[in-house]
Amino acid sequence: MSLFGGKSHGTTGAAPGSSSKVSTPSPPNSSGTAKSESKTAPRALDEKQEQYYKLKSRLHRKLVDQLDITKVSSGDADLRKEVRELVVGLVDQENALLNFNEKQRLIEEVLDETFGLGPLETLLSDPLISDILINGPKTCYIERKGRLELTNVQFRDNQHLLHIIDKIVSAVGRRCDETCPLVDARLRDGSRFNAVIPPLAIDGPSVSIRRFGRDPITWDNYVSFGSVVPQMVEFLHWCVEAALNILIVGGTGSGKTTLLNNLSSFIPVEERIVTIEDAAELSLRQPHVVRLETRPANIEGKGQITIRELLINALRMRPDRIVVGECRGPETLDMLQAMNTGHDGSLTTVHANSTRDAVQRVETMVMMSGFELPVKAIRQQFASAIHLIVQAQRLTGGPRKVTTVTEVQGMEGDVITMQDIFRFEQLGIDEKGRAFGQFVATGIRPTFLERLKSAGCQVDPSIFERQVFPIVNRD
């Protein structure tokens, strides 16, 4: 049911003959964020919206009738200009009671339906939005500056939303229908896209989009956002350069992938890097990178390629560094083994809420690999494979920080010994409801200091002295 599939079903969710409204209701303010009174929207507003939907749907149908829709592609600026003129003409014919701004918005929305992803286009063009979360056609949340907000963006109905989902996933050769109701994909700007549709999603299609802004977050941003201090960045730079194995831990949306991407940027350019991900999110700048992505099973349940298979294959590709987007299953054992058998400098992330939790999670995931290893043996593997654990956290009110940088020192009896080298200490919540605090060096010198020095890192030992770092927080 793709827009480009043919003229007969070429409307974006507004099939000819269907009564109805297409796309987003009038946003109550320029940002599209719902004001609280919108929850109890008066009836008159509903009727106005209904009329607006109908008008837009009518315009869209007329446009589709006049266009060779198969030639429409989202990147064609000239065509968009031509079609715009056509839409302006159609709007004028309608003689609708719209002021200049309303007309302009209507024109843009009809164009978005035709060329892009309909109501999603407005959200996708806002660089400050980091997550778009759609719970059925009438509810859409966004995350902006670390805070969740309800928006007024709506889809006409389930069909309309399904149509947009189909448009996205078919562009990357995937499908989403009753036989395959779960799908991951990537948008044209690199954003991660996930959809779950009925019957699995009970209240209508659910979509989660993780944006990676046009300008990815850099180390300079990290420092200016107060997510880290320059001394920690310098230390992490040495650790990556000296090929330590680093595990990033954090909860959902805490910034693990962003951190992984930035740590990977410290890998020296002459090294061969293999990245393995479920949906490619990393964007490494080095010239010598091989990017691998898993593949879901096809409709007959065949052809799935897992992270584990890609990892095993990567070992035969003479990598200097292996970067795995996330270890969430049996591949964890292979990752530890790779780290223990000469693939130093590997980086990965694990979903866990603390450094200790991460160890337990790794134990559980290793047990999923089917080998009956005693817990002590798993811990030994862990302790000798991982040199450093870096924790990312999303704190109260939204700020994301690197909250601990911890050295894994070894084993004492059955217990893995770890020492924080740097840590964020939360001191309170400010008047905007956001957590604030300070970064400290704990006074512990890492035991791998000699390794850093022998790798040529100009280590300034004074950064490990017990101290509070001045924090630059312009956020």
Ligand SMILES: Nc1ncnc2c1ncn2[C@@H]1O[C@H](COP(=O)(O)OP(=O)(O)OP(=O)(O)O)[C@@H](O)[C@H]1O
């Ligand atoms: N230090 C930071 N400051 C501000 N925003 C950040 C920071 N780190 C990450 N973000 C933003 O937070 C969002 C989540 O980041 P990211 O995808 O890296 O998290 P994640 O832990 O990998 O999430 P998931 O668990 O869903 O994989 C992204 O939009 C990213 O741009």
Ligand SMILES: [Mg+2]
């Ligand atoms: Mg991630």
